Amino acid sequence: MRAVMRVGIGAVAAGLTAVVLTASPGAAATPAVHFAGIQYNAPGTDTSRNVNGEYVKISNSGSRAVSVKGWSVRDAAGHKFTFPTYTIKAHDSLWLHSGKGTHTHRTFYWGSGWHIWNNTGDTATLRDSHGKYHDSCRWTKSTSSGWKAC
Template sequence: GREDRSNRSLNAEWVEIRNTTRNPINLRGWTLRDNDGNRYRFDNVRIGGRDTIRIHTGNGRDTRTDLFQDRRDYVWDNRSDTATLRDDRGRTVDTETWGCRR
């Protein structure tokens, strides 16, 4: 979408995390990072079995399905980037890369 730095535009930028197990997981202390080192640390967030949550860049009220980083600038590069999810011990749980790096 149009990147005009409005909160609406910032919240249109998001990463989706899906729990592929049947068991709920507490994400407290887990982190989500991009290639530039921008980091979001999860507080006491529980994701149910087979549930999905979206982590939006802008400001908003956290719900069971949507979390907000409360940033005023974009995090994810439209051309290429990598989202890395790490657990509370720093172990990589998952990564997703899009675009191409030169």
């Protein structure tokens, strides 16, 4: 949906700003691909054996399938995962694990030998193949479950 801002002349003259948002006719809504949650603290003590206990869940709450080929997930330190060819169906999700594994239907692996997400605080950022920001998820301290709903 495209927003259009209109400011009334009288409001400007009076030093006030009025904003009216309207939808442009025929403008298509952007699909709602977003972080649903992050398991940033794998169960147990962090070792190279439980890296895949960390994962990101990305959902498409839109009514259309969306190709995420070339989309990326980054942490605050700049670690980056780029999705291969994949399409998230409408009202479906995918999972991105921090460790190593073979990509399967709806499950992807970052390929790291160590944990990506900081338990004490971090920010995950989702961008499309053109670098356009789509979503982020941030936490500032560890919870007992190590899960952050986004």
